[in-house]
Amino acid sequence: MGRPAKFTDDQLLDAAREVVAVHGVTATVAQVSAASGATTGSVYHRFRSREELLVRLWLRSIERLHERLFEVEAEHDDPGEALVALAVETARYSREHPAEARAMTLYRHERLVHTAPQVLHDRVVHLNDGVFAMLGRLAAQRFPTAADDPHLVRRVFTCVIGLCYGLIRPYIVAATPIPVWLDDVIARAVAAALTTIDQ
Amino acid sequence: MGRPAKFTDDQLLDAAREVVAVHGVTATVAQVSAASGATTGSVYHRFRSREELLVRLWLRSIERLHERLFEVEAEHDDPGEALVALAVETARYSREHPAEARAMTLYRHERLVHTAPQVLHDRVVHLNDGVFAMLGRLAAQRFPTAADDPHLVRRVFTCVIGLCYGLIRPYIVAATPIPVWLDDVIARAVAAALTTIDQ
């Protein structure tokens, strides 16, 4: 075997996360290497490009949020309550982990499906599969009459995750604390938004 | 006097708007000059920097939306209905003018307050004054008991403009049509969000 690694992938991603928390998507490889203690050469030994590094960071941050969301689903019996709880939990999680949340804002899923590095393409494509399946389950329970709407999951996603994310995003990007009163706004707004699917 | 101008400022801004609609914030001066027919030298004769050009475009797009919003206020007697109508109108306007809407997403107001070019600083700082005054008027009517809350206007702004913008932003950035069903989602969500201010 060869020499053991001095830095783990996660260590480099952690460094990138802190740089991104300050500089956003314009974070440079030089900044990441400075923050991690590795040199640019070492960074490029692990990641084929700056893009791959940042996309990996983005993927990791979103997957971590998703784990939380799955736990939230398990804690609720009522599908309507669960949907609202998913949105509120997204806000809470982002408030508690601002740097992780900032990493989530690096890209948009739809764009990356077309532009992500080859190696990550499949991971990007299937990133939301689990959450969409969960939303499909909850939606089928909550809106039995709309079960045949092919866009049902997409609409539910917009009313729950999209609505919440849109409200908290400005705070995340500005590195400003997400106000606690926003949780209540999100809960009521999501519940009301979902009523558009009823009729 | 000297030679008359071959391009007006608005012509150059229009060209920049079309480039931004495709390339977003990474639009280059070369792309703008190509789209307008002017050379980079001419562009720099009008605008001191790329930043000033793009900030001017951003300001123009937001001021144009604001004009619409003032008209909407005048069309409504009930303050609650007016607040909801403001949000829905923002979505409609963005749907009808996707390139203008894309220009609105170039910057965030809070960041520009600190980083905008000297010449534009005042214009940036007072950009929202009119809208905030309008929201203050409507909020004072709609929430008479909360009139002493120093953050009232900020909260109303979040519940109306912030909520709407958060929902439509993904479509604007992706250059995807804003679904019509979103108008209904926005109307109900805004109305519900505003109820958090009542108690």
Next chain:
DNA sequence: CTCTAACTAGAACATCGCCTCTAGATCAAG
């Protein structure tokens, strides 16, 4: 007509940041 302010023109310059390249260090296996 001549003068001149204002503008056009686009080549040239400077900077910045991604990425590569070659050399050297390290440590497990044999």
Next chain:
DNA sequence: CTTGATCTAGAGGCGATGTTCTAGTTAGAG
């Protein structure tokens, strides 16, 4: 100990892009 795969190291190539520079053009004023 020797070997060799793997990693560290950081200087430098290279392309892209913001900005400047100098020359030339235009059209109104006197």
